[in-house]
Amino acid sequence: MRSIGISTLRRLANIINEAIDEIEGVYAAADMSLPSLEAPFDPADPAEALLQNPIVEGATLNIMAAAAQLSATVASPVVSAFNASQAFHISACFRAASEINVVEMLREAGPAGLHAKKIAAPSKTDPLLLTRILRLLATHNIFREVTPNVFANNRISSVLDKGKPSKVLFENPDERHTGTSGFAALVECSADHNMKGVAMLADTMLHPEEGELGFNRAYGTTESFWDWLHRPENVYKMRRFYLVIWGTAALESTDAIHKGFNWSDLPAGSVLVDVGGGTGHISLAIAQKNPGLRIVVQDLEDTIKDSKMYWKENLPSHIESQMVDFQVQDFHTPQPILNADVFMLRYIVHNWSDEHFVKILRHLRDAAQPTTKLLVIDKILVSAARVPDSGEEAIPGSARPSAPAPLLPNWGVGKAEVYYVDVLMHCIFGGVERTLKHFMEVFAKGGWKLVQVHHPEG
Template sequence: MSSSGIASLRQLASVINSAIDTIENAYSDASLDFPSLEAPHFNSTDPEEALLQDSTVSSAVLNIIAAASQLSATVTSPVASALNAAQMFNVSSCLRAASELNVVELLRAAGPEGLHAKDIAAPSKNDPAFIARMLRLLATHNIFREVKPNVFANNRISAVLDKGKPANVLYEKRSERLVGTNGATAFLELVTDEIFKSMAYLTETLLDRKEGEIPFNRAFGTDQVMFDWLHRPENAWRLQRFGLGMAGTAMTETNDALFTGFEWSSLPAGSVLVDVGGGIGNTAMTIAQKNPSLRVVVQDLEHQVALGKLHWEQSFPAHVKNQMVEFQGLNFFDPQPVKNASIFMVRYVLHDWNDARAAQLLRRLREAAQPTTRLVVIEKIVALASSVSSGEEEAIPGAARPSAPAPLLPNWGVASTEAYFYDMAVYSVMGSGARTLGNFIDLFAEGGWKLVKVYHCSGSQLSHIVGVPI
């Protein structure tokens, strides 16, 4: 290897060492110990876990993940790297099986000493030898621990998937096993089922293109869009899992991330916040609880807003009693009925629709907007992997974001991979996906809006993208 190659390895090692020093100092100052991978439990509110959300610590963590991955990619045989990447579907398959077989809950009851594969396999009447092989693959990827031959225990990563119920209850009441959970397991199963199966047909869909067809259609033998397909009676359990899984994505956000972007408190009393496609209006409620002078309109399909009204009556009854919140059943591709909106908030909606449909939605909002109305789109903005800037970030206030230190990839590489997985996932099941800043600029213009500001929220992968009427 050339000296420049060795120099690159040294640089990567230096990035890792410097980041470890930063983390060590932060934990030492807080008189805390860094969480152990071997810990058989996980609680995001534990002080040791909460400190990982500190901006200084989280930045150091990004550098470690990016540098360690790039270092590994540099020194590993390219053939081995390519073939290992091609076979990562085995991890996905085994993760879903472990979740559906309630392995985490069985191991939680067994404690740190672990449980033999024959006892793990017994409730589902599976082959203990294969269960051991499956869990050994996961343990090799640092999910679960093999504490002695064929005996397995939870670790900090597997514990994230704990449904919080006894394993025997989960087996007896299978249709209710995800109800009451934090949603992390539901999201994992959604990813390793509908999305995984859809992505398996990506190549066929690209090679044999049919107008309007996406991988999901081939995987499940339907011409329906996923949302319609989920509402079939036979898919009731999948629909339940989808809803719980979407709620589970909140675990990736810090509690106050929503308030590190657009300045909701700057809105005058009586301002009207319209939560477009807002489901039960949970995001709007979070904003209104801190800003009770805001009037809120929650818009979604009839069954969703009916659930939303119940949710608000239970969780924020004062706003309901004071008639400061309204619930409107609406297809957001239809004309927008609210003509006095201060803010149209569109959170986690546009990624579900291709550019033509997303622009149609935005045009409906533009038709109803006043000159002072603001559009706030809350979505992930996909960063480029190129070190060459498009120049668009410099032109939009707030859009520029830090770049990883050399010799890391400018977008922190594998450390930011969740956003790119998400992009592919949404494409596979909806035919759309996440967008770059340039994509958003074009989409806003097509919908009658000018993108004027971006807030990259601390503790979140979501950004608040602000537009004004053209």
Template sequence: MPSELRQLVNLLSSAVDTVDGIYEKENTTFPALDEPWNPKAPNEILGQSAEVAAAKMILVAAAEQLMATVREPYVALIRTGDGMTMLACLRTVSELNVAEILREAGPQGLNVNEIAAPSKVNPDLLARMLRLLATNHIFTEVSPNVFANNRVSSALDKGKPSAELFAKPDERLKGAAPVAALVEMFGDDLAKSFSHLTESIHLDPTGSTSPMRLAFNVPADQGLFPWMMRPENKKRAERFTIAMHSDSSREVAMGAIYNGFDWDLLPADGTIVDVGSGMGVNGLTIAKKYPGLRVVNQDFAAVVEKAKAHWQEHLPSHIEKGLVEFQTHDFFTPQPVTTASAFILRHITHDWSDDQNVQILRRLRDASSPQTYLILIEHVVPSIAEESDEVKKIEGATPREKAPEPLLGNFGAAASSIYSRDMLLHFLGGKERTVANFVEVFDKAGWKLVRIHRIPGLEQCHVVGVPA
């Protein structure tokens, strides 16, 4: 039998053959690392196809497991610290608008003295940051101290002229800059919280104390999100909102909302309540295909006003027909809508603890009818080991496929982002959940989990419940 090393290499070779074959058939080539990222390019779009995406999962999983196998253990452990260093560098170069400066410079790149000039920072230190990132395939050093964008670094591009970004620093992230907003948020708010994880678990063995509370001295009687909405945190809140828009824009482009729960199950003139609606993207997207549905958007007052403007721009006909309503509502208080065909919560429950989720979902259960659906749009954390028999009974609960041996069943490092996101949410006081976690929360809140729809091309799922 081949050694594990040989099995991993064979998986890599087979997956590369698959990808090469698909690209050759379409008479194109796989995107090059040293070229800027263009998500609209045909070869990038092809990379999102189901067959290529599956092969890429195996490639990443096998490559990462191969590195973990051959590295000395102490080197592998110490390498984890490199992630924090690179995150700090990424936040810095994003705030210095390096990707935009290099986009304007073109493929020949630019000397670090010129890159540093607009921000008046130390060019030697900036070169050291860029060299660390380039060594890890973020940016390219085309000649000594001359750097250019590559496929990875160009994803930081905020899509504006660099001169405009420096002239209006408070508006740098406004517009189409969700990746930069995420990187800067991770390198700021979350990085400052990372170092408080150990202290928080010693302080509170239940694990319910958020490290972010310790990092920013948030009073125990104040929620993190209300704290973020305070005037002094305006920039932090704006950055968070932009960062969270990254997933929704991609979901809309893919029509993901239609690929999970079957909206035909609702009455043609039914009511959907988008709880914590944000800009109201969920209901708006659904209403475009199901124009008879009435939509109720619920959120903080300031957010609701933005949602009104968004709907007025993108679906004014629904407003004119009186089929959309905007309500200021705190989802910990009694739910005012008692005629809902469905309650939708997109990336709401993962922001809160289990006990808080029970409170939120119990409010909805109290306002529901026997025909009401509960639809959570969330990520579902897979177990590395095989799921329990109880979980397997729930339709859609088990992952679409299991990784081939000798890979970890959950595809290992290729799927690690959801576990990392789970810990990031802990810093905010929330968590990503396993199927068993969802079952427990639903049960305590008076709901029964009946199905999980896994959305093709995305990690997220539609977790569907009915009144118990």
């Protein structure tokens, strides 16, 4: 048994070493250095763009998975279990730092950093408590403690920068996220009502009430998250949440939409209905490369107002040529567009239970022509176990690689995001992230058949 254990350690270490060799090779060929953890993130740095190189992305994924598995293998299981139960501290502290604009103050201070007393002063918070919060984060490689009680940004903390002077943020707290990328809003939401809702998971499992989610238990309400968000007292939270949609864009490239479904195969004049499309930023990206497509952006009334403004600013030619229409539409009701060539559901269905998803599918099926295609853009959850072929592989494009042994086949921590979101969807919305088999089952109930899967690179 001992030799097997040591062999596993060596194999994990070899995966890490080989991945490092691959990354160093790519950067050496480009005569660049890997971005430093200690320096703030600079999206304009060519070295950052190189991280999107497929070889570097693959090597990075292997390092993340192997390093986590290596630590789990050698660490005390008691310590590992206890640390896992304490991970909420990181979320809470990260949100606290973002809410009092620590990142922006440290950006203005520069690499020498700023003492916690000065960081705490504008928000009138306790400098000793702030020191303890930032030190916990620095211990997890978020921020740097330059000297005792003096902190500076690093590559991870700096991604929360809202790009405004800290003075402006403190003077206009309700507008902190307006005009930003939305990523800081995403992090704050994740560590605010998302975390509070998920904290009630065990309570709602062991002591369930009809229709009650973790979110309902946490906030003492029978309203849905959407109704609660639209309460007058939640105006700031609502603004922040809708900016989260932009924040999620930082997690993936808008260019991915061009690398799956072949939009150029559609004849000029084909109708694409962006169902629940928000501002329609993805359908706009499609229209930019395929100007012959007619676009219909559908969403609720307040969102459609924003959508019109977004298209007017970013693709006015499509509005002037009347190639885009904006329609107030609730996808839980019958679909009014009867001549669509493509219905697109992007990150919609994971918000809803199977029952609701089937109803959405049925409304689209009832409005579809025999040639209408349904394009669903969503994550596909996979098992953490190595399993034999299930027959799903017969669907074109559905096959996907597994991580090399002894890594978990789904790359473990390296791909953890979708598993976090899966639990979140249940606790906040009653939704679910689905496996490919699960998708196929629900599609069939909704009157559709899965015929193709696309996995974008990265």
